[in-house]
Amino acid sequence: MAAGLAVTLATMTMGACSGERSEFDTRNESFLNDASPDAPAPGPGCGHQCSLDGRSVINTCTGETVQTCAADLACGAGVCQPPCAAAAADKSSNGCDFYFQEPRFEYTTISQSCYAAYVVNTSMQPVEVSMELEGKPLDLSRALYRAEPGSAEMTPLVGPIPPGESAILFISDKSPDTPLTPLESAYLGCPEGVVPASYVGGTPWGTGYGVAFHLTTNAPVSLAAVFPFGGASSAYSSATLLLPVPTWAKQHMIVNAWEMFRDGFGPGAQIFAAEDDTEVTIVPSRPIQSGKGVTGAPARVPVTYHLDKGQLLQIAQNEELTGSLVSSTKPTAIVGGHACANVPTHVTTCDVLAQQIPALEQWGHEYVGVGYAPRMGGEDELMMYRIIAARDGTRLDYDPALPAGAPVTMSAGEHVSFPAGVGEAFVVRTQDADHPIYLAAYMPGHGAAGGIWTGSDGRGDPDFVNVVPAGQYMSSYSFYADPTFADTSLVLVRAKTNGEFKDVSLECAGTLTDWKPVGTRGDYEFTRVILSRNYRPGDSFDGGGTCQYGLQRTKSDGPFTATIWGTAYCVSYGYTGGMALRKLVEIPLDVPH
Structure with a gap:
């Protein structure tokens, strides 16, 4: 086994197609x-x-x-x-109706542990939270806690979540009455005094059917789940922004987090249904292996599975299914992940990975890739990106230059991974909105943090985070920075509106400065803010503000995106602070029969 289980986001030498740039759609999304x-x-x-x-x-x-x-x-x-x-x-990530389950794709190493969520009230109303499992209401009276800004201390939440405030919801844990087995050495329980909403584990062992938690509120919230809760103590935690049911759709593409590390440490995906009698058809890019109650299928042969309200289908196997088309008779959602991935595959150590993947109609044709704050101080520290194409004949253009190993043409379902320095920001776009792509950013294992694929002080480990398409930027975000991680940074990217960049303010910092251009076209800029250093406050600003972990609020009169990254010894987490989920792709993909 690798020293720490961690979690929570053919080389081409052709130049960017400068001679064909006029063929690319230059329209800005609204x-x-x-x-x-x-x-x-x-x-x-x-x-x-x-x-x-x-x-x-x-x-x-x-x-x-x-x-x-x-x-x-x-x-x-x-x-x-x-x-x-x-x-x-x-249709944004703020909502009142969510389904989710811990991303536990493999049982022999990753035991049932403390599963939690950060709940941020984004409304002007006090928020009441309710949750059920298999249609039965769960008791949240000792499961909701408030965390004071800049402190890891928690106090029970009494009453609703006030407007603009946040809470930690402890969803599930292993029952204290069930003894740990020798294989459960990685178990991490919820904090002392916490009584989670459930002691039931709803995921199957590998491929099979499971049940999802169903959370509802009386007013919109931003919701991000973390498994397991506890930061550095867990050595394998992963976090993801959760997407509300009204944003679900009927066409998806499976995005596994990474390739197999070794047998039993492979990619996984979960497909969720919010309505009874949901038929889910998968056209697999590789063969689907049979599991408990699940019949497999050959590659490229459509296979249909049945889900009812609150059910999930989990597929966990050695071969990636990335690029597999998924269609359903009623809206569904997909989480892509990995049981424990090395990123890159030959770099230690492995971590659980998971992200809820936007539906195909919400993918974009223009993205900005910007790295997290360097772990070792150098902007040449290498990270990984992965691009997935939805349609044949997808052509990609990069600004300011083509990253080594990045693709310039792609086919439907094809995926390509490539490295870039954390400071080597770029814009990638396709010829038009009808050729959408998906982009993920990865923090490599701690063995990569020195700027090459070896050597570091053990800070951070593999992580897998959605990159938000430019067409899904919003103008305000509220999200939570986990206080159990030593170091936390925020990466912000803003887009030009009507020929100018609008100010972006962060509550702890005031109006942000030190923006850096991305590419040569002048359409985007980025900046970073350190929220915490070694469990202490982060950056200080001229107005007297000092940033720290806990609830974060940021806003602008223009579009921007915000992504949070946290690290400790051999562990990391990351997630985007929110996103719009507009329909950017008008023409659905053809489904083979």
Whole structure:
């Protein structure tokens, strides 16, 4: 076994296609506001859209306030309506209805441990949280805790989560009445005094069917899950932003986190259903191996599975299924992951990986790749990226230059991984929105942190994080920085709007400065903020503010994205602070029969 289990995100030498640049779509995606991806764009036929704070309806041409929403309403899709309905209309990661389960793809090494979620109230209303498993309500009276800013100390939450505040929800753990087996040496329980909502483990052993936790709220929240909770003590934790049910769709592509490390340490995926009688058809890129109650299938031969409300299908095997097309009769969601991956495969040590993957219609054709804050101080520290194409004939263009090993043409379902320095930011785009791609960013194992694939002080380990498409940037985020990790950094990327970059403010820092250009076109800039150093506060700013872990709030009058990364000895986590989930791809993929 590797020294620490960790978690929580043919070389081509052709130059970037500078001679073909005019063939690439130069249209900017619309950034009207967070809430109304469907609101009409400014023009002769003026319409209504939501204000940036979601509290009023404004005219798309004049910017004048048309209506101020009542205190118990919010703006969604240009209309004042109940907060959860507004969130559903907005189609972002903020929502009121979620399904999830621990990403435990392999039982012999990764034992049932403390599974938790960061719940951030993004609304103007006090939030009540409810959760059930298999239709039965769960007791949350001793499972919800408040964490004070800058402190790892927690106190029980009494009553609802106040507007703009956060809580930690302890979802499940191994029963204290069940003795640990010799194989469960990696077990990490919930903090003393915590009584989780459940002691039931809902994932199957390898490939099979399981059950999902179902969380609902009376007003929108941002929700990110972490397994296991506890940071450095876990040695293999992974975190992911969770996406609410109204953003689910009927067409997906499986994205496994990485290739097999060794037998039993392979890729995995979970497919979730929110409605009874959901038929899920997979066209596998590699053969699906049979599991408990699951019949396998040859490569490229469609196979259909049945799911009911709250069920999940987990596929965990040695061969990757990345690039497999998944279609369903009712909306579904997919989590891609790995039982314990070495990234790159020959670099120690391995970690659990998991991310909820946006649906195909939410993939973009333009992304900005920017690395986390260097672990060892050098911007040449190597990290990994992975690109997956949805359609044949996908052509890729890079700015400022083609990274070594990055693809310039791709076929449907093809995936390519390549290294780049954490400071070597780039823009990648395809010829148009109908040729979408998916981009993931990876923190390599701690053996890679010295800028080559060997040697480090053990800081961090493999992590796997969605990169947000430019078309899914929002203008405000609220998210949680885990206090159990020694070092935490925030990476922000902003896009130009109407020819200018808008200020971005972070609550602990004020207006952010020290922006650096990405590429030569001048469309994007990035900056980083250190939130914590060695369990102590991070960056300080001229206005007197000092950043620290805990709840973070950031906003702008323009589109940007924010991704958080945390590290400790042989462990890491990362997730994007939020994203819009607009329909960017209008033409669905053809499904083979």
